[in-house]
Amino acid sequence: xxxxxxxxxxxxxxxxxxxxxxxxxxxxxxxxxxxxxxxxxxxxxxxxxxxxxxxxxxxxxxxxxxxxxxxxxxxxxxxxxxxxxxxxxxxxxxxxxxxxxxxxxxxxxxxxxxxxxxxxxxxxxxxxxxxxxxxxxxxxxxxxxxxxxxxxxxxxxxxxxxxxxxxxxxxxxxxxxxxxxxxxxxxxxxxxxxxxxxxxxxxxxxxxxxxxxxxxxxxxxxxxxxxxxxxxxxxxxxxxxxxxxxxxxxxxxxxxxxxxxxxxxxxxxxxxxxxxxxxxxxxxxxxxxxxxxxxxxxxxxxxxxxxxxxxxxxxxxxxxxxxxxxxxxxxxxxxxxxxxxxxxxxxxxx
Amino acid sequence: xxxxxxxxxxxxxxxxxxxxxxxxxxxxxxxxxxxxxxxxxxxxxxxxxxxxxxxxxxxxxxxxxxxxxxxxxxxxxxxxxxxxxxxxxxxxxxxxxxxxxxxxxxxxxxxxxxxxxxxxxxxxxxxxxxxxxxxxxxxxxxxxxxxxxxxxxxxxxxxxxxxxxxxxxxxxxxxxxxxxxxxxxxxxxxxxxxxxxxxxxxxxxxxxxxxxxxxxxxxxxxxxxxxxxxxxxxxxxxxxxxxxxxxxxxxxxxxxxxxxxxxxxxxxxxxxxxxxxxxxxxxxxxxxxxxxxxxxxxxxxxxxxxxxxxxxxxxxxxxxxxxxxxxxxxxxxxxxxxxxxxxxxxxxxx
DNA sequence: CTGAAAGCGCTAACAG
DNA sequence: CTGTTAGCGCTTTCAG
Numbered sequence: 001x002x003x004x005x006x007x008x009x010x011x012x013x014x015x016x017x018x019x020x021x022x023x024x025x026x027x028x029x030x031x032x033x034x035x036x037x038x039x040x041x042x043x044x045x046x047x048x049x050x051x052x053x054x055x056x057x058x059x060x061x062x063x064x065x066x067x068x069x070x071x072x073x074x075x076x077x078x079x080x081x082x083x084x085x086x087x088x089x090x091x092x093x094x095x096x097x098x099x100x101x102x103x104x105x106x107x108x109x110x111x112x113x114x115x116x117x118x119x120x121x122x123x124x125x126x127x128x129x130x131x132x133x134x135x136x137x138x139x140x141x142x143x144x145x146x147x148x149x150x151x152x153x154x155x156x157x158x159x160x161x162x163x164x165x166x167x168x169x170x171x172x173x174x175x176x177x178x179x180x181x182x183x184x185x186x187x188x189x190x191x192x193x194x195x196x197x198x199x200x201x202x203x204x205x206x207x208x209x210x211x212x213x214x215x216x217x218x219x220x221x222x223x224x225x226x227x228x229x230x231x232x233x234x235x236x237x238x239x240x241x242x243x244x245x246x247x248x249x250x251x252x253x254x255x256x257x258x259x260x261x262x263x264x265x266x267x268x269x270x271x272x273x274x275x276x277x278x279x280x281x282x283x284x285x286x287x288x289x290x291x292x293x294x295x296x297x298x299x300x301x302x303x304x305x306x307x308x309x310x311x312x313x314x315x316x317x318x319x320x321x322x323x324x325x326x327x328x329x330x331x332x333x334x335x336x337x338x339x340x341x342x343x344x345x346x347x348x349x350x
Numbered sequence: 351x352x353x354x355x356x357x358x359x360x361x362x363x364x365x366x367x368x369x370x371x372x373x374x375x376x377x378x379x380x381x382x383x384x385x386x387x388x389x390x391x392x393x394x395x396x397x398x399x400x401x402x403x404x405x406x407x408x409x410x411x412x413x414x415x416x417x418x419x420x421x422x423x424x425x426x427x428x429x430x431x432x433x434x435x436x437x438x439x440x441x442x443x444x445x446x447x448x449x450x451x452x453x454x455x456x457x458x459x460x461x462x463x464x465x466x467x468x469x470x471x472x473x474x475x476x477x478x479x480x481x482x483x484x485x486x487x488x489x490x491x492x493x494x495x496x497x498x499x500x501x502x503x504x505x506x507x508x509x510x511x512x513x514x515x516x517x518x519x520x521x522x523x524x525x526x527x528x529x530x531x532x533x534x535x536x537x538x539x540x541x542x543x544x545x546x547x548x549x550x551x552x553x554x555x556x557x558x559x560x561x562x563x564x565x566x567x568x569x570x571x572x573x574x575x576x577x578x579x580x581x582x583x584x585x586x587x588x589x590x591x592x593x594x595x596x597x598x599x600x601x602x603x604x605x606x607x608x609x610x611x612x613x614x615x616x617x618x619x620x621x622x623x624x625x626x627x628x629x630x631x632x633x634x635x636x637x638x639x640x641x642x643x644x645x646x647x648x649x650x651x652x653x654x655x656x657x658x659x660x661x662x663x664x665x666x667x668x669x670x671x672x673x674x675x676x677x678x679x680x681x682x683x684x685x686x687x688x689x690x691x692x693x694x695x696x697x698x699x700x
Numbered sequence: 701c702t703g704a705a706a707g708c709g710c711t712a713a714c715a716g
Numbered sequence: 717c718t719g720t721t722a723g724c725g726c727t728t729t730c731a732g
Contacts, residue, residue, distance in 0.1 A: 025718080025719085026718065026719045026720075027719090028718075028719065028720080029717085029718055029719075032717095032718090038717095039717055039718085040717070040718085041717060041718090044717085044718085063724090065724095066724050066725070066726090067723080067724050068724085069724060
């Protein structure tokens, strides 16, 4: 290295020691000055600041965190793809709540099932996130995913544990905090609303085997229908519909049935979208109720079982931050209320 | 501490040293075994792994990162609120690309202008993120934001710099990489499309003073209109429309004008949503073209200037990861193509 | 194959 | 007000 004079291209970040040296003080003094701690003479302070500036010094947060030993200001979120508006809305709520506490959201999405989920949980834990939020549709189905959740979750029993919060899914028999939607109640509400309009051939679209949420919504729906003595709906139920494309196909198939269903209940916003695509520009429009509200549902006049995704995210973040209060800790479950939003599509009569 | 036998509640995370001690080996050997490095006798390996497991050991990523000295596996993103589908779509694209490289996305959103942006950039840089992506609508307006970007961006000229990539906004006169949309071309396309249908009283909705993107889209639109010798549109232009609510109000006002505009061009997806809300259930439906595609635009039959948000995110991530290749580095700008998607609303004639 | 020593960059704890 | 010493938890030398 010939020309190393001045302050030229250094191969590495300047360190506190370099700043201290340049300012002619000890590292600790430099540290104090840079952190705005008291007990630093004004002229010293200035010298340090100037030196830091000349060097383009930027404190190394990694080192600081390590030394301070505490947890980081990072909160992990494992979620489904943000391209799904449900996930992005909830994520937005989480982020807002965290922001108000000076924390940051680290995200990783997980379309690939429990195997990847496991890896992600490990990675976050190693990074010593302050808390871990899990909103992964696949968690609900595969016992492999739950298994890992179980291990991690139980860890939270001891003091050094990281708070885990599950979103939109309550891990079976685990002492983990969770925020869920009143799924069964939503299903019931939809059924009763359609029954009141005189519908009996109601087609339900969803994938209960795959998603716990669909399971609960479906159960609520089925209960209400059965309680009303109505059993004509079951031949129209589709239980393998899990995305826009499959929903679209299912609806097209349903429209060719004879007798045709007079109403449709879609178990989440993706399926509602698929249904709307399939029904667009068709003469016959069955009644439609969708679980999950969505943007432009008002313009399209779609009746939905709505809930507040932002609020859901905030609740989860709040749970994560208020941490485990008691020992032995008690599981906290927050249930987000749902309500029916009447917009026309659900009020069409048979 | 009376009962400290067995493996009970320890107040802190177990460390490598503890694992090593329990296994009766040196820390280094334990490290090797846990990292799957070669040159460890099988029985030793097993002893270490068992010890680690008994202790519930989890390597401390902070310490590891510090020691390894390199950059982390984190990539920072500063964006607008994820509740806006544009942001969440792009974020999803970024996340996917990063995932394929084994990296994770750290997000912080920024509704509050350049002051917070500055703080966030600092925080990310201190955390030694591998790269920093900025997709903040406010960046485009306030020189304060740009100022900070400038400082950071120039830092990337030297070797230790963190790659900066701007999304949807090209910082003026800075050597920063960016991914932008062909905004002007989109504006032109919209204008020409409407002109071809015989429209002349075209209302444009946006907020050019606030958003650089709107500025460019507006300019493209104006150019095309003026080139065609059409000047009737300008009295209908609204240049302070920046969200759903203001768009809705602007449309309502426009519908009371005499003569009423025969067509509307909304400069982003929020404004298109507002326009649709305002126009829903009205007798008179002006032609409508919106910038940005959106879910259900097909069902609603809305003609749009579309682009691929996911792809945009991926491009940005790619730029960030391929890092600064040359010295002195050259600015790389990727322009995402746009295309007109004809769905009916834009084809209505005056 | 294994270990001892040193140190990543910073900050507590205690002196001066 | 300032400096010294030590050490966060891990991994890199370099010797056994």
